[in-house]
Amino acid sequence: MGDRLENRLLALRTERDLTQAALAELVGVSRKTINTVENGVFIPSTVLALKLARALGEPVEALFSLPTEDREQR
């Protein structure tokens, strides 16, 4: 409820010259899924986060992180 998740999906995708549709094809999801994750509208499931990380060849922590204030509370 009200949880937030920062992501670097857009940056990592554009670094690799991938369109949303191309990344969607690699992961096997719809373009809408990629769009909503990039925009922070949708928090992906663990499975989807792992699939995205694998498709981009990065550890999942490089793609997703908790907002700074959440990290500082720990």
Place this chain on the structure above:
Amino acid sequence: MTTSADIETADRLSRRRARMLFALAIIFLAQQVSYLSGPDTGMRTVDHVKIAAWLVMSIVLLLLLTTGGFWFYSRKVRELMEDDVTRANRGDAIRFGFMAMMTAGIILYFVSLYEPMSGRQAIHLLTSVGIGVALFRFGFLERRAHKDG
């Protein structure tokens, strides 16, 4: 294996569905206003036709809401259209529809103390509000999900 053609088709149909849901919700709710504002005779042939039309449309819309529609497309395309985002949006929309229906039920209870209403009319109103609001919300969330940036 997901192909780019499947993704493109799913994307196009999903956008069409988002627009369609919005339009259908408006048409459906507008039709109910004209139906419920008329006298509750319920015995004329025309009334039976109107009730049958409402019933058929309600069932079709309910199926569209719960299954996502586009039943004649390939399984792969329908799976892509039924992604995590769509399922989350549907859950939210059904929650909205349920809350709207309960609120309408509470209001109807108090209204019926002053304005008698038949059981059939009450069921018609509550069902229409539940389906209409859920469709509207689903359409809104799906349209938002398709917006870029």
